[in-house]
Amino acid sequence: MSTAENRRAQLGWAVYDWANSAFATTVVAGFFPIFFKTYWSAGNAHETSTLQLGVGSALASLVVLLLAPLLGAIGDRSRRKKLGLALSTGLSVLATAALFVVGEGMWLPALALFVLASIGFFLAMVFYDSLIVDVCGADEYDRVSALGYGLGYLGGGLLLALNVAMTLKPELFGLADRAAAVRWSFLSVAVWWALFSVPVFLFVDEGRTKDTPSAMDALRGGVAELRHTATRILGEREVWVFLLAYWLYIDGVHTIIRMAVDFGLNLGFGQTSLIGALLLVQFIGFPAAVGFGWLAQRWDTKKAIYLGLFVYACITAWGYFLVNVWQFYVMAAVIGLVQGGVQSLSRSYFARLIPDGKAGEYFGIYNMMGKFAAVIGPLLVGVTAAMTGSPRLSILSVLVLFVAGGWLLTRVDARKAAGSA
Known part of the structure; x- marks a missing residue:
């Protein structure tokens, strides 16, 4: 592959972050928690x-x-990771668009569509993350991964800014009220996601050959391969220790992303202020994520992750004492500085640990650990809030995840991993 083709593939890959981050910002972190509480679950x-x-x-x-x-294992076997990415993206796009027609008080259909869209989003990330090994070498993982997250913050932030303008001034967009603006915002996310997903399918080559197995053979092979995955990983100490560390600390990151707006609402902060804080995260996150990639290349990837986790621990403690909206803005600004860095460098660090030819399978496990953690985190916050009536205690409970995850990360040495150069 020529240098020009390589750069085009890397940019095409990274632009998918620009595409799907609209869902992460406008839907997951922004409007869905607010709209769910005030429109679909109103009265509860x-x-x-x-x-x-x-x-x-x-x-x-x-x-x-x-x-x-x-x-992930099937994607490796069949070399159809782009097909898996397309199907997962299609599920999310359709479910997100369908939120447009869900009426007031219909919390169960709204939640069901959100669950479907989230499933597609996270499964798409399995295929998307694993494609990084097809667009660059190990020496470029940090830079390319950070570019993806940086573009994600910028793209997600731009569409969120438009959506916020729609909700603040719906009449300028020919909309009846804020509720209509939010519903149209969900539809705009679906269109944005579908449109900007095109480059990854056009420009990324996952190296399929004439001997590529059929889908059924890939399924059988994937199932057989998966039977051996747990045993193999248990024999690769650096991989499983990293996955345990990642499981813990990314739980804290995902929980704060998903529940921060809900936390602010429970403290009585206004919707406009909360969305403004989310915009702040996005636009600070763009240069910060790219900056973390630069820092990792010139300092050390793992040390840069430590820095991000330390800041997250401080943010969580700070959240317990929040009283005023300006303090929430400070919290949002600091999150913007480290959120993308922790995510992108975790992805690139893990890519160094995995054996050749196992990217889809191992990134399937990687994403599985992240989602398994996210089973516990939101439940921890929700149950703590329900039991104590205190949103402050619920957010403080996340602190232990950053501390424990950071400590486990100290036990990982990439130089000893099977995927190291």
Whole structure:
């Protein structure tokens, strides 16, 4: 592959982050928690709607937990990772678009569509993450992974800014009210996601050959391969220790992403202020994620992750003492500095640990661990809030995940891994 083709493939791959981040920002972190609490689950107590949202998020994660390793193994066997990416993306796009027609008070259909869209989103990440080994070498993992997250923050932030403008001034867009603007925002996410997914399918070559197995052979082979995965990983100490560390600390990251707006609502902060804080995260996150990739190349990938986890631990403690909206903005700004860095460098660090030819299978396990953690995190926050009535205690409970995950990460040495150069 020529240098120009290689750069085009890397950019095409990274632009998918630009595409799917619209769902992560406008839907998962932004409008869905607010709209669910105030429109679809209106009339229920705050604790009830928080628990409903937590259960829905946990259910989506549980499904991904069960499917991700198998689908990753099949993707490796069949060399049809792009097909898996297309099908998963299609499921999410359709489910997100369908939120447009869900009426007020219909919390169960809304939650069901959110669960389906989330399942597609996370399964798509299995195939997408594993394609990084097809677009660059190990020496470029940090840079390319950070580019993806950086574009994700920028793209997600731009569409979120448009969606916020629609909700603040619906009449300028020919919309009846804020509720209509939010519903149209969900539809815009579906269109955006579908449109900007095209480059990854056009420009990324996953190296299929004439001897590529059929889908049924790949399924049988994937199932057989998966039987040996647990045993093999248990024999690869650096991989399983990293996965345990990642399981813990990414739980904290995902929980804060999913529940931060709900947390702010429970403290009585206004919807506009909360969405503004989310926008702040997005636009700070773009240069910060790219900056973390630069830092990792010139310093050390694992040390850069440590830095991000330390900041997250401080943020969580800070959250317990929040009183004013300006403090929530400070929290959002600091999250923006480290969120993309922790995510992108975890992906690139793991890519160094895996054996050749096993990217889909191992990234299936990687995403499974992240989703298994996300089963516990939202439930932990939701149940703690329901039992104590205190959103402050629920957010503080996340602190232990960053501490434990960071400690386990100190036990990993990439130089000893099977995938090391």
